Amino acid sequence: MVQDPKQAGRSAGPAGSAAPTAGDRSSNGLRSPWIVLTAVALGTMMEALDGTVVAVANPVIAVDLDTDLSTLQWVTNGYMLAVACVLVTAGKLGDRYGHKKFFLIGMAAFSATSVMAGLADNIGMLIFWRVLQGISGAVLAPSGLAVLKATFPKDRLKVAIGVWSAVGALAMAAGPFIGGVMVDLLNWRWVFFVNLVVGVAAFALGAWAIPAIRPEGAGRSFDLPGVVLLTATLFALVWGIIQVPEHGWGAGRTLGSFAAALVLGTLFVLRERTTAEALLPPSLFRLRAISIGTTALLVGGFAAFGATFYLALYLQQVHGFEPMQAGLGLLPFTVLFGVGAPTGAVLNQRFGPRVPLSLGLSLIAVALLGLSWMTGDSSYHAMWPFLAPLGVGMGMVAPTAIEMIVNSAPSQLTGVASGLQQTALMLGGVLGTAALGSMISARVSTVLPQELADADVPEPLATSLEQMSKVVSQGVVPVPEGTPASAARAAADAGHAAFMEGFQLAMLGGAAFVVVGALLVLLLAPRAEIVADADATPTSDGERDTAAGAETAS
Structure with missing residues (x-):
């Protein structure tokens, strides 16, 4: 059991007493928390690199493994489905059996499945290992964040999460370059093999530095029905969202998936309200910091x-x-x-979460509004200035919201809270890609015939392109070989003009969505610092936020 806070800083008791807690690390000779942060950040770097380097390698993978685009998409979709379905459950397992153990298990499994993905000799085996890689990443991620909470004192946790987030962002930034170099100089398999190098370093450092803190309640029962219902709910929801770009919101398979998610989600909530050992207690969302932090991540992920x-x-x-x-x-x-990320951490430390969250979302909205003015003729120099507020804004939102959620959760639900915030961010990204894509597709199908007519594209070619408006909605203008150069050029200009009209509408729609999120945050987010952990979640609807989720007087 975690040591009583009154005992923090005292010497460890005799053999058989509780394992050291975060409050004991100095007096018990535990490793520096910054070494622990390095180990966790290496794991984050490995996951972040994996996403962007694989995206760069996809075209080469398609040729080498002789697969089509719809099948190739499951190299990413299979990974994403696995992560989304397992994150909260993996966090709960870490809460129950120890976060150091699950961080190391996830690290080892991610490294091993990366190697197997790199050795795959057909697309089916590559997708299989990517799914297992996703499960491994879901085991690794929430425990890494929970380790930071257990290691850092509250006055440094915001900064630690800011550094952790910044490392992930910089790894994403380096991913396309690293992936391109590996694909060009070696081959696509090395985008997976590189994870072994980072994984071994993170595993060794983590095994040495991360304190083994005994979890509370390891002997209690486990909510297996809740695990099954939550996993099925998330699977149906993400599966439905994945279908949207190709089949639309009104397709039978899409609506069927959403209906299944609704039914399963209702059963999950009913289960969690009545069981003594809930996987994800509904009362957790009565902590304002958790509900607002989750909303901010969903909105930010959607837009960015x-x-x-x-x-x-x-x-x-x-x-x-x-x-x-x-x-x-x-x-x-x-x-x-x-x-x-570090800027948001400083503002959070000084003013509380309301300022960095509302300011960050406002910057994202400004960025999307600026991008909505882009046209097919706009140069890169007209685009990149709007990427600056988009990056800074998301950097302020993500670490602040993550710290709100993790810091507000009861200590026995730290892993669940870590899984929750990452699920919210992932669902926001998947939903944003689908929703913005739907806006683009709808606008392209409306304006493409007129754009083709205005460009004097020959009627047979124009008719063919109108029937392929979904392809044009991805920015691709499929002109058949042998088409005269003048007609091909006119068709490409018309198709790109239609795509950009859809893009403009999507950016405006995204900006409006973010403005609503910013207003919610401005009205409801805590105005001052989250000051203490809660030992238990609220037990009744009328109960006020505990100290973990309540705002102090500003």
Whole structure:
């Protein structure tokens, strides 16, 4: 059991007493918390690199393993589904059996499955190992963040989470360049093999430095029905969102997935309200810091990751950038995320979470509004200034919201809270990509015929392109070989003009969504610092926020 706070700083008791807690680290000779941060940050760096380097390698993988685009997408979608479905459960397992143990298990498994993915000789085996890699990442991620909470005192936790977030952002920024170098000089398999090098270093450092703190209640029962219901709910929800870009919101398979998610989610909530050992207690969301922090991550992920997805398409399809060039073109976003993260931590420390959250979301809204003025003729120099507020804003939102959620959760639910915040961020990104894509697709299908007519595209070619408006919605204008150069050029200009009209609408829609989120945060977020952990979540609807989630007087 975790040591009583009154005992913090005293010498450890005799053999058989509780393992040291975060409050004991100095007197018990535990490793420096900054060494622990280094180990956890290496794990974060490995995960962040994996996402961007794989994206760069996808075209080469498609050729080498002889697969089509729809199948290739499952290299990413399979990973994403696995992560989303397992995060909260993995966090709960870490709460129950120890976060150091699960961090190391996740690290070892992620490294091993990365190697197996690199050795895959067909697309089916690659997708299989990517799914297992996603499960491993879901085990690793929440325990890493929970380790930081257990290691750092409250007055330093904000800074630690800011550094942790910045490392992830910088790894994402370096990913396209590193991936491009490995693909060009070695081959695509090395984008997976590189994880072994980072993973071994993080495992060794973590095994040496991370304190083994005995979890509370390891002998209590486990909410297995809750695990099954939550996993099924998240699977149905993410599966439905994944179907949207190809089939639309009104397709039978999409609506069926959302209906299943609704039914399963209702059963999960009913289960959690009645069981004594809930996987994700509904009362947790009555802590204002947790509910607002989750909302901020969902909104920020929706806007930032949805926008950058279509900005990458804009750079590659409209301006003809190579994948690595497009990744480098997005550097202002990822690098300035690394600037925004410590800035948000300082503002959070000084003024509380309301200021960095509302300011960060406002910067994101300004960025999307600016991007909505982009046209097919706009140069890169007209785009990158808006990537700066997008990166700084998301850098301020993510660490602040993460710290709110993790710091506000009862100590016995730290892993669950860590899984919750990462699930919110991932769902926001998936939903943003789908929703913004739907806006683009709807606008393209409306304006494409007129754009083709205005460009004097020959009628047979125009008719063919109108029937392929979903492809044009990705910025691709599929002109058949042998088309006269003048007609091909006119068709490309018309298709790109239609895509950009859709892009403009999507950026405006995203900005409006973020403004609503910013207003909610401004009205409801705690005005001052979260000051203490709660030992238990609220037990009744009328109960006020505990000290963990309540705001102090400002």
